[in-house]
Amino acid sequence: MSRERLSVVVTRRLPEAVETRLSELFDVRLRDDDTPMTRSELVEAVQDVDVLVPTVTDQIDAGLIGQAGERLRLIANYGAGVDHIDVATARSRGVLVSNTPGVLTDDTADMTMGLILSVTRRLPEGMAIMQKGDWDGWAPTAFLGGRLGGRRLGILGMGRIGQAVARRAAAFGMQVHYHNRRRLRAETERELEATYWESLDQMVARMDILSVHCPSTPSTFHLMNARRLKLMKPTGVIVNTSRGEVIDENALTRMIRNGEIAGAGLDVYEHGTDVNPRLRELPNVVLLPHMGSATVEGRIEMGEKVIINIKTFEDGHRPPDQVVPAML
């Protein structure tokens, strides 16, 4: 006798191959248009469903989880970061949470290197001149940037993406330093040729480039606050492909305007799409629309992870990528 299929609701359009596979395996409700669900649509969505598949643009907070129907048992996030989900409340209600780590590590690390190069070698300025048709030929002193080789890169949050950035940076001849909640094993540290700093303040003060890779949690909120940003060298550059909330965006904007920090490369913002307009005016700041994991391959593999998490749960086991409050 065939068992009843799990009912699954997906909040955003996903790659076609992922939607097709989800439809084959589950009783799935897909989204018609590619806008985030409104709050009332989200509340409606969690009423009579076993599994919710949200993503970073949805607020799955205590209020929403509290309004969910009894049937909801799994929140299978499409994405690695889970700062938009109240994991503790979900757990207290017996709702499991899973995410999709690992498959977007290399893509996000590649984009981090792209941002580092864009800021230090002034790629957007060069592109703008070419687009305007204003280029009047090579000049010995035009568009000079800084060489990456030999520079000190400080990685804040040496997890999957931080370590992938460390490997790339080493290939560019950079000296890798890091601060992490926990020190890496000696073997991994040796393999990465990375120097550990117990004191974030001390590391920040000595780096040429600081790259942020810790998740957004209560303990990382404004970890790079005005006081710490002030510790950076005036020639220092900060890059963030993690979450905007880790940096005080207003303080960063002010300090770049004042010449206290040399530049920034940002993929994520403290207030989502509401980017500080002053940040947009700065020539030494490169801004991307949260596209760190945006490869065709990565987005399909994220979907495959979601499916494996749901399927494993359906088979009576814990999802392989289960997130519990103690991990955050």
Ligand SMILES: NC(=O)C1=CN([C@@H]2O[C@H](COP(=O)(O)OP(=O)(O)OC[C@H]3O[C@@H](n4cnc5c(N)ncnc54)[C@H](O)[C@@H]3O)[C@@H](O)[C@H]2O)C=CC1
């Ligand atoms: N821009 C984009 O498109 C993407 C952004 N992300 C973001 O990147 C974050 C990191 O992803 P992964 O490397 O896969 O996560 P991970 O869990 O492997 O690594 C995070 C690291 O940060 C460290 N950490 C946590 N709190 C800390 C603190 N207070 N101080 C110092 N270190 C701390 C952890 O110990 C861990 O080593 C995600 O949480 C997500 O927010 C992830 C994928 C794509």
Ligand SMILES: O=C(O)C(=O)CO
């Ligand atoms: O997975 C995440 O956390 C993202 O930010 C989008 O890929």
